[in-house]
Amino acid sequence: MSKPVVGIVSPGDMGAAIGAVTRDAGLDVVACLSGRGPLTRSRAKEAGIRDVESLDELVSVADLMLSVLVPAEAVGVSELLAASMSRTGAKPVVADCNAVAPATAGRICNAITAAGAAFVDAGIIGPPPRKGSSATRIYCSGPDCAPLLALNAFGLDVRQVGSAVGQASGLKMVFAASTKGTTALWTELLVAARSLGLDDALAAEFALGRGDLAQRLIGQIPGMPRRAHRWIGEMEEIATTFADVGLTPRILLGAADVYRLVGETPLADQTSRQPDPPLDTILATLVDALKVPREDATAARDG
Amino acid sequence: MSKPVVGIVSPGDMGAAIGAVTRDAGLDVVACLSGRGPLTRSRAKEAGIRDVESLDELVSVADLMLSVLVPAEAVGVSELLAASMSRTGAKPVVADCNAVAPATAGRICNAITAAGAAFVDAGIIGPPPRKGSSATRIYCSGPDCAPLLALNAFGLDVRQVGSAVGQASGLKMVFAASTKGTTALWTELLVAARSLGLDDALAAEFALGRGDLAQRLIGQIPGMPRRAHRWIGEMEEIATTFADVGLTPRILLGAADVYRLVGETPLADQTSRQPDPPLDTILATLVDALKVPREDATAARDG
Numbered sequence: 001m002s003k004p005v006v007g008i009v010s011p012g013d014m015g016a017a018i019g020a021v022t023r024d025a026g027l028d029v030v031a032c033l034s035g036r037g038p039l040t041r042s043r044a045k046e047a048g049i050r051d052v053e054s055l056d057e058l059v060s061v062a063d064l065m066l067s068v069l070v071p072a073e074a075v076g077v078s079e080l081l082a083a084s085m086s087r088t089g090a091k092p093v094v095a096d097c098n099a100v101a102p103a104t105a106g107r108i109c110n111a112i113t114a115a116g117a118a119f120v121d122a123g124i125i126g127p128p129p130r131k132g133s134s135a136t137r138i139y140c141s142g143p144d145c146a147p148l149l150a151l152n153a154f155g156l157d158v159r160q161v162g163s164a165v166g167q168a169s170g171l172k173m174v175f176a177a178s179t180k181g182t183t184a185l186w187t188e189l190l191v192a193a194r195s196l197g198l199d200d201a202l203a204a205e206f207a208l209g210r211g212d213l214a215q216r217l218i219g220q221i222p223g224m225p226r227r228a229h230r231w232i233g234e235m236e237e238i239a240t241t242f243a244d245v246g247l248t249p250r251i252l253l254g255a256a257d258v259y260r261l262v263g264e265t266p267l268a269d270q271t272s273r274q275p276d277p278p279l280d281t282i283l284a285t286l287v288d289a290l291k292v293p294r295e296d297a298t299a300a301r302d303g
Numbered sequence: 304m305s306k307p308v309v310g311i312v313s314p315g316d317m318g319a320a321i322g323a324v325t326r327d328a329g330l331d332v333v334a335c336l337s338g339r340g341p342l343t344r345s346r347a348k349e350a351g352i353r354d355v356e357s358l359d360e361l362v363s364v365a366d367l368m369l370s371v372l373v374p375a376e377a378v379g380v381s382e383l384l385a386a387s388m389s390r391t392g393a394k395p396v397v398a399d400c401n402a403v404a405p406a407t408a409g410r411i412c413n414a415i416t417a418a419g420a421a422f423v424d425a426g427i428i429g430p431p432p433r434k435g436s437s438a439t440r441i442y443c444s445g446p447d448c449a450p451l452l453a454l455n456a457f458g459l460d461v462r463q464v465g466s467a468v469g470q471a472s473g474l475k476m477v478f479a480a481s482t483k484g485t486t487a488l489w490t491e492l493l494v495a496a497r498s499l500g501l502d503d504a505l506a507a508e509f510a511l512g513r514g515d516l517a518q519r520l521i522g523q524i525p526g527m528p529r530r531a532h533r534w535i536g537e538m539e540e541i542a543t544t545f546a547d548v549g550l551t552p553r554i555l556l557g558a559a560d561v562y563r564l565v566g567e568t569p570l571a572d573q574t575s576r577q578p579d580p581p582l583d584t585i586l587a588t589l590v591d592a593l594k595v596p597r598e599d600a601t602a603a604r605d606g
Contacts, residue, residue, distance in 0.1 A: 102499065125508060126512075135512075137508070137511070139504070139508075161501070161504045162500070162504075166499075167499070167500070167501065167504075170495075170496075170499040170501055171496075171501050171504050171505060171508065173495070174492045174493075174495050174496040174499070174501060174505055175505060175508055177488065177491070177492040177495070178488075178489065178492055178509075178517065179513075181488050181492070182485060182488060182489075182520075184554065185480065185481075185484050185485060185488060185554050186481065186485075188480070188545060188550055188551070188554060189477045189480040189481055189484070189545075190477075191548075191550060192473075192476070192477050192480070192544060192545050192548055192550055193473075193474075193477040195548040195549075195550075196405065196469075196470070196473040196477070196544075196548065197465070197470070198464070198470065198473050198474050198477060201442070201464045201465075201470075201474050202474060202477055202478060205428060205440070205442075205474065205478055206481075208440070209429075209438075210482075213516070213519055213520075214481065216516060217481075217485075217516075241495060241499075242491060242492075242495050245494075245495055245498040245499065245593060246498075246593035246594070247491055247494060247495055247498075247561075247564075247593065248491070248557045248560035248561060248564075249557070250553045250554070250556050250557030250560055251487065251488050251491060251553070251554050251557030251558060251560075251561070252557070253553050253557070254551045254552070254553030254554030254555070254556070254557055255554060257551035257553055257554075258550075258551060258554070261550075261551075290548055290549035290550065291549070
């Protein structure tokens with residue numbers, strides 16, 4: 001496995017970028033694009049990812065499978081992978097790179113190892129990787145991380161964070177809470193300020209004390225709307241992570257609510273190839289979206 | 304009213320500091336300390352606050368009453384003030400300086416104006432004021448803020464934010480969400496990281512990208528535990544504020560949960576005259592406090 005064949009489910013923004021980097025570094029990168037839309041297909045083609053006919057063919061040719069999905073799909077796809085491995089007898093190492101709770105990673109691990117394959121827990125921190133950039137880390141944990149660590153020789157930055165399944169996912173969860181959780185809170189409070197006609201007063205107060213800090217946190221908001229759909233499930237996985245150690249899930253369930261609100265507006269339909277909308281547009285759009293009848297708001301408050 | 308007599312309910316950390324500053328600037332500052340503990344009495348004495356026998360005497364001698372309380376007491380005390388004014392016929396201007404939702408400020412306004420007195424909505428941002436420091440702003444709103452703005456001539460920094468009752472409270476709410484809400488989230492995620500054995504990994508990841516930002520936000524945590532009790536009700540008032548404009552209350556209700564957790568530990572028993580505990584002690588104490596049986600955590604998560 002000195003030059004592993006890498007299989008990717010599924011090559012979205014992140015998966016295709018990982019494919020492109022490892023392909024550029026000389027690896028054969030494979031995916032199964034049947035049923036996928038034209039954007040995914042063109043992105044995969046640009047990345048040099050080889051298309052195969054079926055999931056069964058994919059697990060048969062791959063030495064290492066990377067699962068790179070929205071959190072809500074992670075468990076279901078791991079079951080499809082396990083079924084495919086049982087059918088074909090192929091046993092590629094499976095690395096789950098999704099933003100899921102440690103407990104969810106444990107369930108995925110069980111599905112994969114029950115099918116006889118080795119499992120690596122992983123969590124990606126940073127933007128989709130690009131050749132020559134060092135902004136993206138793939139953390140991993142588990143009893144044998146060597147198959148994923150091997151990708152360090154092929155353009156990626158992979159770091160082991162422990163020997164137990166769940167640790168890499170846990171690190172992704174607490175880190176994402178610090179970034180996306182904070183962005184949800186600040187989005188909400190700016191929408192509230194706008195809704196109450198207090199934007200200018202709040203900006204003036206920020207400028208008196210913590211203006212640069214506020215600007216940096218607010219600066220995270222414009223890049224958020226096009227990711228809002230994806231982040232709903234991620235916030236829910238963090239809520240589960242916190243609840244599983246005895247902490248309140250409510251902050252992160254509220255963050256999921258904020259991303260659900262954003263996700264229901266046209267703001268969420270932008271792609272990463274379009275410029276981010278200005279903050280002002282985002283706030284105005286979200287205030288318009290707050291057409292909740294007062295009774296519902298009261299029920300939500302008391303619930 | 305060129306030298307108004309200022310009445311304060313009640314002279315805790317914040318109220319006593321406001322009393323001390325205005326007293327130093329030449330005003331007669333009055334409170335009713337009957338039934339209050341030795342700490343409150345000594346603090347009031349140090350501040351030069353004059354003690355009167357009863358609430359009725361207080362409203363009778365004061366030109367301007369400042370209500371400076373924990374949020375949960377604000378409505379009840381406004382009703383006591385209204386009853387006292389009805390009994391005595393005294394009608395001092397009442398400024399509610401508490402961290403309450405605009406709707407709560409509206410209820411307080413109704414109680415006060417029904418008793419025939421003028422009302423000013425106010426919200427304090429910053430630490431207890433000190434002579435020569437410019438770190439504290441008292442924002443106010445309402446149809447006639449002049450009686451409170453008059454304190455600008457007596458050592459305080461009072462700024463009008465609008466002509467409607469609720470705007471000053473609203474500004475306090477969105478600002479407090481940005482500070483105390485963020486601190487609750489970061490406390491929670493650091494406790495989760497500690498609980499999962501991921502502190503070092505998280506610190507290393509922060510150091511790679513947003514180390515200074517993380518340090519500034521984490522730096523807010525040590526000063527929090529002794530305020531945690533007070534902040535529970537404040538987070539709930541912000542949750543109400545957000546729900547009232549149609550936004551999710553859950554982020555801030557979760558923040559209240561975090562401060563409830565902190566408030567149940569010995570960390571919350573420190574006074575402002577003791578040094579803040581180190582972050583490490585705070586995290587270790589909170590991880591120890593997470594003795595919630597798994598079933599409860601699951602129920603909380605699904606609830």
